[in-house]
Amino acid sequence: MVSIYADISRGRVAMKELVSMWFRSLCPLFLCLIMTMVQFGCDATRDSVPDSPVQPDGGLMGADQGSLDDDSQVDGFIQSDLGLPDPPDGAIESDRSHRVYERSTLLEVNIEMDPDDYNSLRFQRRAGLNILAPECALPPSPYTWFEAQVSVNGERFDNVGIRKKGFFGSVSASKPSFKVKFDKYVDDQTYLDMKRLTLNNSRQDPSFVRQCLSYDLFLAAGIAAPRCNFAHVVLNGEDMGVYVNVESLKKPFIRRNFDDDDGNLYEGTLSDFRDGWTGTIKQKTNEDEPDFASINALTDALQQPDDQLLDAISAVIDLDSFLTFWAVEIMVAHWDGYSGNTNNFHFYDDPTSDRLHFIPWGTDGTFQTPILFFEDRQPAPRTVNAAGLLCRRLYLHPEGRRRYLERLSSLIDTHWRLDALEASIERMVTVFGGAVREDRLDAFYDNLSSVLTFLDAHGLAMRFELETGPIEWAVDLRGGLCQSELGAASGQFETTWGSFPNEDLFETGTGMLSMTLDDQDIPLGRIGSAMGFQPESDQEAQLLIPMAVQDGLIYFFVMVMPLDSVTTGAELNFGADENFCAINIFNPRTNSVRPLGGCHQGTLTFDEASTAIGAPIRGRFDVGIWGGGR
Template sequence: MASAFALALLAGCGDDDSQQTGPSGFEAPREPVNLGGSGDLFQSNRVLDVEVSMDPGEFSALSAEGRTLASTGRECLSDFEYTEYSAIVTIDGVRMDEVVIRKKGYLGSLSPSLPSLKLDFNDKWDGRTYQGSTGLTLNNNRQDPSNARQCLAFDQFREAGIAAPRCNYARVSVNGQSLGIFTNVEAINKPFLARVFGDDDGNLYEAQTADFGQWLSQRFEKKTNEKANDRSDLQAVSEALSLPDDQLLNVLPQLVNLDRFIRFWAVETLLGAWDSASGNANNFHIYRNPADGLFHFIPWGADTAFRGEHPIKPGTGVLYRNFSLANRLFDIPEYRARYEAELSELLATQWNEDALMQSLEDIRQLTGTSEQAAASVRAFITGTPTGDKVRLSRRLAIEEAIAAPSDVPSFPLDDNEPDCPAPVTTPLTGTVSALNGVDQGSFKFTLPNGRQVDASLTFAAFEVDSLVYSVDTETSPEVISLLLIGADVTDAFTPYVLQLFIESSDYVPGTHQLHGFATTALLFAVDDSAPGQVRTLALGAGGSITLRRIGTPDRPGDVELTLNATLEYGVDAL
């Protein structure tokens, strides 16, 4: 399986038609204006009231946009842009017409019912700002029901002296319907660079499953100086990482601010932010600051902070090195010692459990978040018994990891020339049910070699519970998981596993389209030698799941559904 999971609709409505303003027929230019006064848009204890009014059909179209799970698992990622629409936006009583609005998100935050949003105030009115900002980035907290992870994480980065966005909260409604609490995060753009570095002329790159390397560097998205598109600074770091250690130690400090990177790396580790630069080669920016000519790392997408365990990279849940730069430095004794020393210093001087718990409680009270939703963040910080296991506090977990003599496993991205064949797909069909404890039906697909599989839950039920219902409460909305185990009756009852995910807001009778990781299907082959004893074969690429019947409060696991979807095989399955 890939190390990370990894649509054009109608043109935005509300575009101004030119109106006659005089004999010339031209509209008078609008003057720059700052609305909302001089308030602090990111004041920590502030919850903005954001009301959006737009065409209901266009909001439905906006909500439905998103990548498929399969498209993010490919070696060759296809270009993807969200459609821009026009809306009226009112922030704390201040109204702005003709605001450009679009959906945002790569994969983990995608939701068809609760979309993250980007608002642009000055696209159609050059120079218009709200309290000094040209727009808002509103994250839906889909991977963080506590509503606290992002702001707590960015606070820790800034306290450690690392450039990081500011954030607070917004209560968002669209066409009068409340969508709940969103995190209002400062965009990583030229105003941010000017504020933090004092200069915005350098090259800024965003990384979504990107790394340094001959081929991997192509995955960095250039965010400034796009027309020049000079990416030689990335290539220089890639070439340096191919040098022997003695040469690397002479060249790399001329390209990357290593002191800052090691501290950045240590903070990611401290926070247990597994979907990060060092944890997953994901969710970060790099900026080559003209003042020193060096790359600086900026955190982003911190909604998986305060978790620790990487769900698909076993053993990498304390000390992270799943990124080429971290991986290389970790193997050099001098730099591993510096990294571990930074962790120890942060534990001694910055990591304050009482202060963190108070900040968590302040956020919980401010946003109206339940005690249960914040419980996993508390458990990460202080440690707690979990079932038959005891979870160490983050402090003890890091101290034990530093003291352990064993090597730390790493899973950096492979720097191979992308293989971009046409995707190999298969229809996924079937009808299955779990009623009154009886699992029946089958799911059908075709293997890449052309052999058709009819995986029977009915036959598998003689050996196992072949349809397992569970609920992931660490997402918002919660996600229903249906784990289907089928035995191929035409091939010695070879078992296959199909996992379906459906957002709880969509877990109602009806037809639901596959959407990102929120509503999708994953196909596995049973493999006793693989982690979790399964090997990924294919990911959801389109189509739908139709729920015919769902359970009742006393029998929530009852379900009857049909499948009419398309799966895409990964390269490892071909």
């Protein structure tokens, strides 16, 4: 059980794909060459890489790829690989920002900041598993700005703003994602015309290639998407490893992709266009003039009967563009996007067309088996995911389904080219491979193998479903995510410091506990407890309390707190950002974990506690359990 409990730290499940030897043998030459290149550490910042065993001008898969110096290169990406559209005439000459995202260059980013500030930054997080406030809206961000000195490719900037980034799954204390804002404290300070950098830690993608590869496919299909390349980050002398440098979706992005940048840009985070789901949509531009008219209009349109549905939707969104957006989300298996999880998406209210245009975001979970996240993580079909109401109404509408499937089939025929996809991955690894930290190499190799194998299998699976389908969509519409009080729990525990991690958490400690859910007492069997370092941080402690319940399920509390709070007599409040409490359900039959709720209020008291190995840990807790309608 230790691996399960380690992986669900903070209520998150690591999305791992185990790679067997036969799996690796599917593409041994490609992987062997990439592994050799990484181990010898190619210098990706040079104009060319003559010593690399993966030659940029020689396609391993037989594709005609050109060279890194080819005139067709735009933002470091070869146009012939995936059919990316040509940039507007003069765009590169008039906008220096393209140099920030050149795919052939590894950005060298050096950050210097006060060590105490960095410790404060990296441990900031949202309180509790339930990242939505009880009123069905996003709670205030816990992230604050700090001052730093930042060098990019040797160019130094003083008084730069830096903060942590991440909503839930990508949050890390050991390798935080960063927002860098050059003009936070110095007016008009920019790097190559860019005010910001967004540096993603790629926590959910140890291969590092998923984000750029997926955005390239959106761009190739004609959907506005962020530019993307790679950075090697050093912070206060510590090698943080490879980051993915993704373009921030701000006014400059809008200007590059739309004729008029005066419209409103919105971000959806566990959001949809129906009652109880719009409160988490955040207006990202023109914030001083809140405007949700277009959101309300689309919400109303989706309530229309079938005979009026398509006309009603077309009056609010660019339906043709949305069908392409949806189809590419499916092609790249973006299960955590709008269609699959009503998450990680933006949309722009374009004044020129007077229509909404959807923009992808948060694609680090792509190119792996798509899942239905809140439906016990069941595998999703390969040609449709319709958790979002807009997708659901279209797919359950005969004409809407026909148009969507035609668009998906056409895009697969024109853009799902295995040789081009593999060549693009090869080019990426040539650039950043030498900067992968040694302690991340195994995860890098395994995940790269997973991506390569998925590409081949997914293309076949999509074509098979289209030929034998269409797939029926019989998944129920999700309940609301508004938070409500589910119940309460209180009890005592006794264990020792260092008992976590352990193979059997029922053997490492004891407990007495009572719990109610939906006004019903929950019969509990055996109760255990264990405590030790939080797996990601030696500055945090983690307490786990597993409880055997009926049907063989195991409920368990995960409680995380600062290490220095593990002292006799300490009383911790789970409403504070520095403390975390969640309750999850583990099903041994399916080896799956799903969240039940979080502790929006409550306390934990240590009657005896120390972080000395083997020291007794005794305490008690009393918490309310809150959750949403999943």
